[in-house]
Amino acid sequence: MDRKVGFFKSIQFKLIIIYVLIIFIAIQIIGVYFTKQLERQLVTNYFEMLDERANLLSFNLAQEMTKNKDDRSALTSNINRLLRDTFSLEQQSEVQVIDQNRVVVSTSNLSNRHIVGQQSTEVRVKRALLGNKFEDVLRDPITGHRMRVLAVPIKTDDGPVGALYIEASMEDIYSQIRQINSILLSGTFIALIISSVLVILVARTITSPIMDMRKQTMRMGRGDFTNQVKVYSVDEIGQLATSFNDLTMKLQDATLTRDREQKRLKSVLTHMTDGVIATDQNGRIILMNKRAEELLSVSSKAVTGQLLPDVLQLSDTFALYDLYEHSDSVLLDFSTKEEEYLLEANFSVIQEKDGPINGLITVLHDVTEQEKIEHERREFVANVSHELRTPLTTMKSYLEALEDGAMSDQELGPRFLSVTQNETERMIRLVNDLLQLSKIDSHDYKLKFEPIDLGLFLHDIIDRFEMIAQEKHITFKRKIPSKPTYAKIATDKMTQVIDNVISNAMKYSPEGGNITIALLHQGHQLQVSIKDEGMGIPRESQGKIFDRFYRVDKARARSVGGTGLGLAIAKELIHAHKGEIWAESEYGKGTTIFFTLPYYAMKEDER
Ligand code: ADP
Numbered sequence: 001m002d003r004k005v006g007f008f009k010s011i012q013f014k015l016i017i018i019y020v021l022i023i024f025i026a027i028q029i030i031g032v033y034f035t036k037q038l039e040r041q042l043v044t045n046y047f048e049m050l051d052e053r054a055n056l057l058s059f060n061l062a063q064e065m066t067k068n069k070d071d072r073s074a075l076t077s078n079i080n081r082l083l084r085d086t087f088s089l090e091q092q093s094e095v096q097v098i099d100q101n102r103v104v105v106s107t108s109n110l111s112n113r114h115i116v117g118q119q120s121t122e123v124r125v126k127r128a129l130l131g132n133k134f135e136d137v138l139r140d141p142i143t144g145h146r147m148r149v150l151a152v153p154i155k156t157d158d159g160p161v162g163a164l165y166i167e168a169s170m171e172d173i174y175s176q177i178r179q180i181n182s183i184l185l186s187g188t189f190i191a192l193i194i195s196s197v198l199v200i201l202v203a204r205t206i207t208s209p210i211m212d213m214r215k216q217t218m219r220m221g222r223g224d225f226t227n228q229v230k231v232y233s234v235d236e237i238g239q240l241a242t243s244f245n246d247l248t249m250k251l252q253d254a255t256l257t258r259d260r261e262q263k264r265l266k267s268v269l270t271h272m273t274d275g276v277i278a279t280d281q282n283g284r285i286i287l288m289n290k291r292a293e294e295l296l297s298v299s300s301k302a303v304t305g306q307l308l309p310d311v312l313q314l315s316d317t318f319a320l321y322d323l324y325e326h327s328d329s330v331l332l333d334f335s336t337k338e339e340e341y342l343l344e345a346n347f348s349v350i351q352e353k354d355g356p357i358n359g360l361i362t363v364l365h366d367v368t369e370q371e372k373i374e375h376e377r378r379e380f381v382a383n384v385s386h387e388l389r390t391p392l393t394t395m396k397s398y399l400e401a402l403e404d405g406a407m408s409d410q411e412l413g414p415r416f417l418s419v420t421q422n423e424t425e426r427m428i429r430l431v432n433d434l435l436q437l438s439k440i441d442s443h444d445y446k447l448k449f450e451p452i453d454l455g456l457f458l459h460d461i462i463d464r465f466e467m468i469a470q471e472k473h474i475t476f477k478r479k480i481p482s483k484p485t486y487a488k489i490a491t492d493k494m495t496q497v498i499d500n501v502i503s504n505a506m507k508y509s510p511e512g513g514n515i516t517i518a519l520l521h522q523g524h525q526l527q528v529s530i531k532d533e534g535m536g537i538p539r540e541s542q543g544k545i546f547d548r549f550y551r552v553d554k555a556r557a558r559s560v561g562g563t564g565l566g567l568a569i570a571k572e573l574i575h576a577h578k579g580e581i582w583a584e585s586e587y588g589k590g591t592t593i594f595f596t597l598p599y600y601a602m603k604e605d606e607r
Contacts, residue, residue, distance in 0.1 A: 011210070012203040019199040020192055027188040035177055035184070042173045047148065050168055051135075054152045057086045058164050061097060061154045065161045079106040093168040097154075098125050100162055120165065124151035128163035131155065137170070146170040209237050213244050225252035275343075275364035278350075281357055283308045283320040295343055295364050308362065312345060323347045323360060331367070342368045376548075383549040387430055387563065391423035398423075426561060433565040437548070440572045447490035447576055451600050454487045454526055455480045455519055461498050462517055465506070473511055479518035486600040487526050493573045500566040501530045501593045507560045508534035508591070525579075526599050531592040537585040545583060546571040570595075 007013055060082050068075040079097050087095045087108050094109040102119045124134040128151035135150050150166040212229045219227060225248055231241045269276055275292030279285050285308060288300035296303075296311065309315040309323070312332055324347075332343040344367045350359045398416045406412040439445045462476050469476065505515045513533040520527040537545060537552055544550045549564040567581075574581040574595050585591040 011207050012200060015203040015206075016196055016199045019195055023191060023195050024188065027184070027191060031181070031184045031188070035181055038180065039173070039177050042176065043170065046168075046170065046173055047135075050148055050150060050166065053086050054150050054164055054166055057082060057095070058152045058154045060086075061164065062156045062161060065099075065154060066156050076106060083108045087166075093166065096120065096125075096165040098129070098163045098165060100129065100160070102126065102129065105162070122151070122165060124149065125163050125165050127151065128153045128165070129160055131160045140169070143171075146174065205232065206237060208232070209241050213241065216244070216248065220248060220251065223255070225249075225255065273365070275362075277308065277311075277362040277364070279308045279360045279362070281359055283323075283360065285311060286359070292364055295366055308360065312362070320360075323362075324349050324357060332364075340368055340372065342366070342371050380548060383564075384434065387549070388427065391427050391430075395420045395423045422561075426563070429561075430563045430565070433563050433569060436569055437565060437572070440569070440576075447493060449488040449490055449577075451486050451488050451602055451606065452491060453484040454489070454528070454597070455482070455485050457489075457491070457494070458498070458517060458519060458528065461495065461502065465502050469506060469515075472506065472509070474506055474509055475512075475514050477514055477516040479516060481519060481521065484602075485519060485521050485526060486602040487597045488600045489577060489597065490573075494577070497570040497573050497595070498528075498530075500570050501595075504562075504566065505530055505532035505534065505591070505593070507562070508532065510534060521599060524599050525596045527594060527596050529592050529594045531590060533590040536587040536589055536591050537583060538587050539585075542583050542585055546581065 064078050097106045098120050099105050104115050131153045138149050148168040152164040153160040154162040216229050228245045229241050231238050269289040275295040276289045278287040303311050329344045329346045334341040346363045348361050351357045398420050509532045516531040518529045541552045546567045548568040551564045579596040581595040
C-alpha cells in the first residue's frame with residue numbers, strides 16, 4: 001500500500017519530459033529557421049559584394065586594357081595593383097585576369113604565380129571571353145570548401161578584351177554559421193537545464209499537495225482522521241484539497257457514528273437475555289452473542305463458519321431455505337434423559353428492499369421453564385378436575401342409590417348419607433386448599449410475624465394431637481429443649497404446617513407407633529423434625545411429595561382423606577418464613593420431615 005511511486009513513473013518526470021521536449025523542439029525549429037535565413041542572407045550579401053567588386057574590377061580593367069594596350073609591363077603592374085586594391089582582403093580567394101588569348105595576365109594568389117603567362121584551360125573563361133558571364137558555387141576538390149566561382153567578361157566598347165576569373169572561398173560564411181549553430185546548441189542546452197529545474201519546481205507545487213492527500217488517505221485508511229491537508233493555493237488543486245478536508249471531516253463523522261452504533265449494538269447483543277445468531281447468505285454463522293453461546297453450550301469461535309441448521313441440529317427437519325420462509329418459531333429440543341432443555345428459535349431474514357437475501361438472524365430463548373410451567377399448569381388443571389370428579393361421581397352414585405330406595409333402608413340410608421357428607425367435606429377441604437394455594441401464588445396474603453417460643457408452640461400442638469392419637473395408640477416423643485427458643489412466625493400458618501406434617505405422620509403410622517418431634521438450635525437456625533415409624537417414602541418420591549397433588553400411593557392417600565396439597569402448602573409457607581423443608585425416609589421403616597426457621601435472638605426488653 002505504502003509504495004513510493006518511482007521517479008520515472010512520477011508526474012514530475014512526465015512534466016519534465018513534456019516541457020523539455022517542447023522547449024527542445026521549439027528551439028530546434030527556431031534554430032533551423034534562423035540559421036537557414038541567416039545563411040541565405042549572408043550568402044546573398046557575399047554574392048552581391050563579389051558581383052559588385054567583379055563588376056568594378058572588370059570596368060577598371062577594361063579601361064586599363066584600352067589605355068595601356070601596347071605597354072605590356074605597365075599594364076601588368078597596373079592590373080596587379082588593381083587586383084591588390086580590390087581583393088586584397090580576400091585570403092582564400094583567387095582572382096585571375098585573362099586576356100583575349102586566354103593567357104593569364106595576373107593572379108591575386110601569390111603561390112599561384114607560375115600560371116601567369118600560361119593559357120587558361122577553364123571552360124568558364126572561354127565562355128566569358130565570348131561575352132557571357134558565368135557564376136556558380138563549386139566545391140574545392142581538395143579541401144571540400146564551397147567556393148563562389150565567377151567568370152566575368154572584361155568588356156570595352158569594342159567587345160570583350162579579356163575575362164576575370166574569380167574563385168572566392170565561402171568558408172568564412174559557413175564557419176560563421178557553424179559558430180552560431182554551436183552558440184545556439186549551447187544555448188539550447190542551458191535553456192533545457194534551466195527549464196528542467198523550473199519544471200521540477202513547478203511540478204512540486206502540483207505534486208506535493210497530491211502527495212499530502214495521498215498520505216492523508218493512508219492515515220484515514222488506518223482510521224486516523226485527525227490531520228487535515230494543507231491548502232497551498234486557490235486553484236483547482238487548492239479546491240481539491242479543500243473538498244478533501246471536507247470529505248475527511250464527513251468521513252470521520254460517519255466513522256464515529258458507525259463505531260458508536262456498533263458499540264451500542266454490541267452492548268445490546270452482549271446484554272440481551274436472548275441468544276442472537278447472525279448468518280451470511282449461505283447460512284454460515286458469522287456472529288453469535290454470549291447468551292447464544294451459553295444457550296447452545298458452544299463457543300462462537302468453534303461454530304463460526306458452520307451451517308446454522310447443523311449447529312441448531314435442525315438439518316434433519318429443515319433446509320436453510322425453509323428457515324428463510326419460516327415465520328413461526330421453531331422449538332428446539334435439546335433434552336437429555338436426565339434433564340429437559342427446550343429452546344425457541346425465531347428467524348428473520350436480512351434482505352434489502354427487493355434485493356437478494358443477505359443473511360438470517362436467529363433469536364433464541366430458553367423456554368424450558370416456560371414449558372415446564374405450562375406443563376404444570378395443564379397438569380394442575382387436569383389434577384383439580386380429577387380430584388373433584390372422583391368425589392362428585394361417588395356422591396352421584398350414592399345419591400342415585402338413595403333415590404332408588406336406599407333412603408328408606410334403615411341401615412343403608414344413614415351410611416350412604418354419611419359417605420356423601422364425607423365426600424362433600426373432602427371437596428370443601430380441597431377447594432379451601434386450592435384457594436389458599438392460589439392466594440399464596442398471587443402473593444395475595446400478609447403474614448403477621450410475631451416472636452414465639454417455638455418449644456412451647458410445639459408442646460401445645462402435640463398436646464392437642466395426643467388426645468386424638470390415643471385411639472390409634474400412637475405415642476408422641478418430645479425432644480424439645482426447655483430453654484426458650486424464639487422464632488418469628490405467623491402462628492396460624494405455622495400451626496397449619498405442623499398440623500399437616502403431624503397428621504401425615506399419624507396417617508401413615510402403624511398402630512402403636514411412635515412419633516418423635518425434635519427441636520434443634522443450630523446457630524442462626526432452628527430445625528424441627530417430625531419422625532414416624534410408618535411405611536416410609538421411596539427414595540425417588542422423596543423430593544416430589546412437596547409437589548401439588550403428588551401422592552406416593554394414590555389410592556391409599558385418597559382413602560385416608562388427603563388432598564395431595566398439604567405438603568405443597570407447607571412448603572410455600574415455610575419458604576415465606578425463609579426456611580427450608582425436606583423429607584428423609586427409609587422405605588418401610590419410617591419418615592422424617594425436617595424444616596428450618598431463622599432463629600430470633602429475643603432482646604431482654606422484648607420478653
Ligand atoms: P395428602 O393430603 O395426600 O397427605 P400431602 O401433601 O400432605 O398430601 O402429602 C403428599 C404425599 O406424601 C402423601 O400422599 C403421601 O404419599 C406422602 N407422605 C406424606 N407424609 C408421609 C409420611 N409421614 N409417611 C409416608 N408418606 C407420606
